[in-house]
Amino acid sequence: MKLVKIDSDLYLNTDFIEAIEVGGEGSTDITMKNGEVFSPNVPIKKVLDAICGSEEHLEDSENKYNISITTDNTGSNKVGTRSQVLSLLDQLKNDETLTIKLTKQKSPLRQ
Numbered sequence: 001m002k003l004v005k006i007d008s009d010l011y012l013n014t015d016f017i018e019a020i021e022v023g024g025e026g027s028t029d030i031t032m033k034n035g036e037v038f039s040p041n042v043p044i045k046k047v048l049d050a051i052c053g054s055e056e057h058l059e060d061s062e063n064k065y066n067i068s069i070t071t072d073n074t075g076s077n078k079v080g081t082r083s084q085v086l087s088l089l090d091q092l093k094n095d096e097t098l099t100i101k102l103t104k105q106k107s108p109l110r111q
Contacts, residue, residue: 004050006030007040014051020044068099 002014012030019031023039028047030038040047068077080088085100 006038006047006050007042010038010040012038017051020047020051066101070097070099 023029
């Protein structure tokens with residue numbers, strides 16, 4: 001059994017998925033082997049990423065973070081995703097300060 005998170009309130013067992021099709025207006029139709037159909041308002045690429053094990057589908061494409069890393073002498077600013085923030089946090093040195101602010105901005109990849 002492999003349970004995957006398709007949407008915030010929809011988890012499915014991939015063993016029972018029969019078909020995945022593009023639905024209307026950005027949704028995806030997922031047909032189960034028992035005939036039940038789920039139509040989450042999620043693009044098909046994100047559904048397929050979830051089923052194939054990619055963590056990319058977990059990123060909310062509108063959630064970006066303003067990231068500021070400063071030391072006594074220098075500073076740098078950038079905009080990044082949650083995974084980029086976590087990566088920078090792992091690399092943070094003793095004399096650096098990491099400031100993170102969540103912003104909402106449209107991503108050009110939004111479907």
